[in-house]
Every structure is written in C-alpha cells, then in structure tokens.
Amino acid sequence: MAETKSQPHDSIILDKNPKIISILVTSRCNLRCVMCDHGIREVEKQDFDSSLIGNMGDSISRASLVDLTGLGEPLLSKLFWEILANHPVTEKTSERDFVIYFNTNGTLLNENNIRKILNSRVRKIKISLDAADADVYYKIRGVKLADVVAGVRNLILKRNSLHRDYPRIGIQMTLMRENLHQLRPMIDLCEEVKADFFEVWSLNNVDESLAKIYIVDRNGWVFNYHEQMLDGIPKDELTQVIADFHAYARQKQIPFFSVVLGKRTASEDSLSDDCWDDTEVKWREESIRCIIPWKEQRIDYYGNVFACCWGPRPIGNIRDATLKSIWHGEAIHEMRRDLIDGKVPRLCVGAACPYLIGRSGAAAAPPREPSSATSRPILWKILDRFLRFVRRP
Ligand code: SF4
Numbered sequence: 001m002a003e004t005k006s007q008p009h010d011s012i013i014l015d016k017n018p019k020i021i022s023i024l025v026t027s028r029c030n031l032r033c034v035m036c037d038h039g040i041r042e043v044e045k046q047d048f049d050s051s052l053i054g055n056m057g058d059s060i061s062r063a064s065l066v067d068l069t070g071l072g073e074p075l076l077s078k079l080f081w082e083i084l085a086n087h088p089v090t091e092k093t094s095e096r097d098f099v100i101y102f103n104t105n106g107t108l109l110n111e112n113n114i115r116k117i118l119n120s121r122v123r124k125i126k127i128s129l130d131a132a133d134a135d136v137y138y139k140i141r142g143v144k145l146a147d148v149v150a151g152v153r154n155l156i157l158k159r160n161s162l163h164r165d166y167p168r169i170g171i172q173m174t175l176m177r178e179n180l181h182q183l184r185p186m187i188d189l190c191e192e193v194k195a196d197f198f199e200v201w202s203l204n205n206v207d208e209s210l211a212k213i214y215i216v217d218r219n220g221w222v223f224n225y226h227e228q229m230l231d232g233i234p235k236d237e238l239t240q241v242i243a244d245f246h247a248y249a250r251q252k253q254i255p256f257f258s259v260v261l262g263k264r265t266a267s268e269d270s271l272s273d274d275c276w277d278d279t280e281v282k283w284r285e286e287s288i289r290c291i292i293p294w295k296e297q298r299i300d301y302y303g304n305v306f307a308c309c310w311g312p313r314p315i316g317n318i319r320d321a322t323l324k325s326i327w328h329g330e331a332i333h334e335m336r337r338d339l340i341d342g343k344v345p346r347l348c349v350g351a352a353c354p355y356l357i358g359r360s361g362a363a364a365a366p367p368r369e370p371s372s373a374t375s376r377p378i379l380w381k382i383l384d385r386f387l388r389f390v391r392r393p
Helices: 050-056 078-085 111-118 134-141 145-161 177-193 235-251 323-327 330-341 375-387
Strands: 004-006 013-015 020-024 065-069 100-104 122-128 168-175 197-202 215-218 221-224 256-260 263-266 296-299 304-306
Touching: 050 078, 065 078, 078 100, 078 111, 111 122, 111 145, 122 145, 134 145, 134 177, 134 221, 145 168, 145 177, 168 177, 177 197, 177 235, 235 256, 296 323, 323 330
Parallel strands: 020 065, 020 296, 065 100, 100 122, 122 168, 168 197, 197 256
Antiparallel strands: 004 013, 215 221, 256 263, 296 304
C-alpha cells in the first residue's frame, strides 16, 4: 500500500504520487480507421517534446501504470521506444515493475519490435481489431487482417516462450452496427491466438447533429457515424446480442470486459484495470464521485498536465513545475475539494465527461442545426470533445 499524506481538506487522503501517468507520445498514425479522427480529417502531427521527459522526475518509475497513448499509433513514436529501452527487464524485475501500458493497431508487430517490447517492462497491451472477418476489418481499418493477426500471434507465442505473465496481451474492439455480428468470431479469434483478454467498447453516442456530419466514403462503402451507433437498435435485441457474447466468452473461458452504451460488464476473471483499484476517497452524499484526480496525471505533447482525458484545462505544465509539485499543487487540490463538495470544478467546466452529465457547468449542448460552412469549425471543436471517447489506434 502506498504511503499517504493528509491534505488541508479533512476528507482528502492522497497518495504521494499518481498511480497512473498517461503520456501523449504521438498523434501520428499509419492507419485511417473510419471511426477515428484520422479517418475523417487531416490530424495535426504532434509528438511529445522528449526534452521534457527529465522534468517528470521519478514519477514514471513510481507509477503503477504508465500509459503511452495519444491520438496516434505509439509504435511510431521515438519517445515510446526510448521509454521502453529505459525500462528493461532484468533478473531483479518483479511483478510490480511491469508498469508500461499501450494500445496499438498491431500493424507494426514485426520481429524487431516484438523483441524490444518483450525486453521491456510492459504490463499490458491492447490490440485494436474490430473484426475477425477480413472484409469487415478491411472496411473499418483499410489494411489486411491476416498480416496483423500474424504479428499478434507471434507476439503472444514469443511472450509465452519466456514463461512470463507479462505483458498481458488482449484484443479490443470498437462495436458498431457493421461489426455487431462479429462478436462470436472475435472470441474464436481470441481463443485461436491465445489472447489473455477481450474488450469491447461501443461507438460513443454522439449528438445527432454531429454524428450526421461524420461520414466517411471508403471506396464505395459509406461509414455514417449516426447510422453505425448502437442506440438505434431495439433494446431487447441489443441486450440479447450482448448477453450471447458474454455467455460465449465464458464458455470459451476468455476473460472479457465490455462497455456497451455506458453499461460496463466484466467477467469474474477480467484482467481490466488490474492495478488501479486500491484508491479510496471519503465521499460525501453530495460528492461528484470522479476518482480520477486521485489516481492519474495526463501529460500532453507540450508538457501540459491534465487531471484526466476529458479535462479541458491543464492543472500545470512540466516546463514550469515538477510533476510531483503539480500533483500536490493548489489547482488539482481545488479540483479534488470541489468534487468532494459536489461542485463542478472550475477546471472541469465544459468537459463532456460521464461524471458531469446533467450538472450545471457540464459541456454545453452542441448546436442542433449545422447549416453553414462557417459553423463547421465550431462543430469540429465540439466533436473533438466527443472523439476523445473513440480515439483508439
Ligand atoms: S473533467 Fe470529469 S473526469 Fe475529468 S476530473 Fe473533472 S469530473 Fe473527473
């Protein structure tokens, strides 16, 4: 159990360091998946300013989980490989030392990259595969499924040959109408490649006016975000499909975790969030029970530090202060205090996060009728907030 320290607000007990550090390593991606920012527009190329890595002090080695993330494919980031190289597996490495976590589209799992991954302290890898059928996968991701599956299979085989539990290697899927019938085949695929777990996240519910402008034409197949969202499916029908997937995963003994239209379900043996769960906050009846500012710090490409992935305003910048002093600083402390007191924190105002839905100070409703070209930049800004939910490589 981490050491704790009392803060002036009597309800706040805080770990000395954040358990989770998320670093946005790159926005560059080699794919253009239809449901991602990269599928619909030119994404500005951004890489984490690696000269700032020294300003993080020992926070990385003290964290339980270091999430190397961003809008892009992390394996394209120089910093990603530097962090892995700086955290090698040695004879002294214990289970706790495996802290690095990342999502990947799996296209760059060649022999050399697999060797570097397995030589480093990677705890968990999620590989995004949205279908087990080559044609459906190609429509969504635009590359050949067989090549990616070969890399995933090789990674798992090589990990197994080391007789190590880590990294845990799982497959995740963004669920939409186009691949709803792929749930069972995906479980078969997990079984075939011997994946450690399977995760399913449904396409987010985006406001209708936004979803309707999100249209991608892929060689004659049109991805219409609005039509692909699951909320138009009769509830009984969708419930049956999801129950069937859960039953099939249990039958095949594949640990699973799913978030479908906001409903989270995890199998008894789910490996989800395996090192996040011992943070406790003394909530009050009126509290907004968002625990993230007690667990996480998220650093963007320019060193701005955020409390979470939804927060619209930073709580500091590692150019001006250490990560540790930001963790104990007044800005984040005010945020924690407000959450306990049931007030929307100043720095959270405008966030489209699940904790603030329906509260005053939460994200403003997007305009209903996007009618002119000039309204599009505003719409894109609003869409940006929603896309944070679906950004997966
Ligand atoms: S924006 Fe939402 S998720 Fe982020 S810290 Fe505030 S309440 Fe929590």
